[in-house]
Amino acid sequence: MPLKRRALLAASLGAAVPVVGRAAPEPIRVGWVTALTGASSAPGIGFDRGVHFAVDEINAAGGVHGRPFEVVTRDTQGDPTKAVNASVELISRQKVVAIWGPVNSGEALATTPLVARSRMPSIHPCVIDSLIDPKKYPNAFRLAPANVQWEAAVRHYCLDIVKAKKIAIVGDTTGYGTTATRDSVADFQKAGANVVYHDLIEATKTDVTSDVLRMQDSGAEVVVPWSVTTGLLARLLNVRGARGWNVPFVGHPALGSGEVKKLLEKPAYWEKVYLIGYRSCSYDANGKLPARTQAFVDKLRGKVELVDTSLWWISAAYDAMRLVVEAIEKTGSTEHEAIIGYWNTLKAYPGVYGNYTFTPQEHNGYPTDDVVMSVANSFRDGAYALAPGYT
Amino acid sequence: MLYAIIASGLATGAIYALIGITYNVMFSASRVMSFTAGQLGMLGGVFGAWFIGRLGIPVLPGTLLTLGACALVGVVTEIVAVRPVLKSLDQHLYVLSTLAFALMLQQFVAIEWSTEPQPFPRLVPFGDALVNQRFWLPVLAALVVIVVLEIMYRRTLIGRAFLAIAEDSFAARALGLPERRLRMLSFAIAGVIGGLAGFAGGGLLLAFFANGPMLSFYGFVPVALGGIGNNRGAIIGGLALGLFQQAASYMVSGLFVSVATFAVFIIMLLVAPQGLFGAPAGRRV
Numbered sequence: 001m002p003l004k005r006r007a008l009l010a011a012s013l014g015a016a017v018p019v020v021g022r023a024a025p026e027p028i029r030v031g032w033v034t035a036l037t038g039a040s041s042a043p044g045i046g047f048d049r050g051v052h053f054a055v056d057e058i059n060a061a062g063g064v065h066g067r068p069f070e071v072v073t074r075d076t077q078g079d080p081t082k083a084v085n086a087s088v089e090l091i092s093r094q095k096v097v098a099i100w101g102p103v104n105s106g107e108a109l110a111t112t113p114l115v116a117r118s119r120m121p122s123i124h125p126c127v128i129d130s131l132i133d134p135k136k137y138p139n140a141f142r143l144a145p146a147n148v149q150w151e152a153a154v155r156h157y158c159l160d161i162v163k164a165k166k167i168a169i170v171g172d173t174t175g176y177g178t179t180a181t182r183d184s185v186a187d188f189q190k191a192g193a194n195v196v197y198h199d200l201i202e203a204t205k206t207d208v209t210s211d212v213l214r215m216q217d218s219g220a221e222v223v224v225p226w227s228v229t230t231g232l233l234a235r236l237l238n239v240r241g242a243r244g245w246n247v248p249f250v251g252h253p254a255l256g257s258g259e260v261k262k263l264l265e266k267p268a269y270w271e272k273v274y275l276i277g278y279r280s281c282s283y284d285a286n287g288k289l290p291a292r293t294q295a296f297v298d299k300l301r302g303k304v305e306l307v308d309t310s311l312w313w314i315s316a317a318y319d320a321m322r323l324v325v326e327a328i329e330k331t332g333s334t335e336h337e338a339i340i341g342y343w344n345t346l347k348a349y350p351g352v353y354g355n356y357t358f359t360p361q362e363h364n365g366y367p368t369d370d371v372v373m374s375v376a377n378s379f380r381d382g383a384y385a386l387a388p389g390y391t
Numbered sequence: 392m393l394y395a396i397i398a399s400g401l402a403t404g405a406i407y408a409l410i411g412i413t414y415n416v417m418f419s420a421s422r423v424m425s426f427t428a429g430q431l432g433m434l435g436g437v438f439g440a441w442f443i444g445r446l447g448i449p450v451l452p453g454t455l456l457t458l459g460a461c462a463l464v465g466v467v468t469e470i471v472a473v474r475p476v477l478k479s480l481d482q483h484l485y486v487l488s489t490l491a492f493a494l495m496l497q498q499f500v501a502i503e504w505s506t507e508p509q510p511f512p513r514l515v516p517f518g519d520a521l522v523n524q525r526f527w528l529p530v531l532a533a534l535v536v537i538v539v540l541e542i543m544y545r546r547t548l549i550g551r552a553f554l555a556i557a558e559d560s561f562a563a564r565a566l567g568l569p570e571r572r573l574r575m576l577s578f579a580i581a582g583v584i585g586g587l588a589g590f591a592g593g594g595l596l597l598a599f600f601a602n603g604p605m606l607s608f609y610g611f612v613p614v615a616l617g618g619i620g621n622n623r624g625a626i627i628g629g630l631a632l633g634l635f636q637q638a639a640s641y642m643v644s645g646l647f648v649s650v651a652t653f654a655v656f657i658i659m660l661l662v663a664p665q666g667l668f669g670a671p672a673g674r675r676v
Binding site: 173199200207208210234259262 | 392395396398399402403406507508509510523592595596597599601602605637638640641644645646648649
């Protein structure tokens, strides 16, 4: 039967009227700024899994006050300029209630002052200390450790657990390597340690034999490398192994990277290498995760891939989403001041990745005691084993 | 300790020397200092890791494939970046054309291969610690290359044709020598030598897209030290550079190695602008 124009109009109206009557509630949008492609995308991809798992869970439970919870993702490709543009667009056009990310410090250094100007609630896991300053950036909160907390954990492990008396500290010539090495030397010396060797090595140096020889000659009992350059870290470990020098390496999380593993001449060269990790995402001596983390991993099973990423990335992103939702639910508001004000009252908020505490004066929310050392060659399902010496 | 520094210095020095010879071979046939020399070294490592490490091709055919691929890149360099600017050598347009082509090669490898250093396969099944292949293989490769080049240039007709082109390309062409084909062949040979630098030095350099600029940089020092076009000078200059770097790194600091290297380099150029083993160019009038 041919469809008449009048019948079509009536049908359209009939279909339209109920829709007007059941207008979908406006979603609550949160911005998510990260590198999902490009050279520095591995953390972003891991965090992204946690973000989407949390959003799906929140919406499956009815959303936030009956409104859908929506994440607006912007891929920065690791480029600070793109991160700035993405943040501006999220604030001015997408009208997000908060921003999660960026997740690398180079991008965060560019976006933090800009996001602070709009007083947009911002939460990120970047380590550079200066990114958090409640006076300059009252809107910015960190749910992962600052570099100073990493250093404290490394220092504690070297001096109190390994009981090393002579320390070698080495970094690469990047901005991060230079700063971290300088600060680490000063902090070790302040703690009364004998820093027998400290130096910087070009990140692309092809042979580090002479550098390792100098460390060895200095009598160092432990080496603390501050570098994210996997090639340099692997070269240092290869020379250490080839020379049969059996001192522990204690330092940056990149020491446990699969990229380092690939470049090692022998698997044995990865022994006695300890990287910065987190108690919540570490296996104990019995190979078990903490109960809260295990419950989370059980929820992830079959939904989120863990074998090629870090559990802490997933759990921190999950916690970030929960912190935004918690603030809106508890205050009944999506206003910036309400969310920031609520976060400032959190005391040991039980997330999966950690228990977060924020005050108006302190926006570094992660507990230093939960930063621990992990065994580099123990990676399994996104987590590492606790280094020897912890209980 | 001394043995470790010497082994390490000779190995890195041999890699620089091979890149220096790559510059020389390309320069001799074209009067062009091609900035693709370091990228050929980078490609030698990447092709080697790809053919032997990833595709599992046995070492000998993998080596031949690697060197063949680098020879091809050498020929393409001649066609794309050198030949079009030969008519205006005095304007030094080759600086731009070869640099642009070098950057294209690097970006292509970054996209298609990886931006992280990748492992280079073990080529010989023996040796450990300081007799590891990463120390002696580059030195052996440099010795083989210099011996083969010396024999070629002194004992073979084609080698003499290369020398004729290098000496005076107009006169050589007037004598009926196929200048273009000889130039392409010399770029192919340069490709092989550059590729061999990265391949033999793969244990040290790893298969890393960003090795090119570093090799171009340090590979130029032996050329300037030894005198442009002087392969024996490049070998001596390269080995001296490697030893100096490792000794300075051990005695002073790794951080000041580049500064020390280029300070010495500048002083040497001021004292002997034609290089330690080069002679001032004479022109028959």
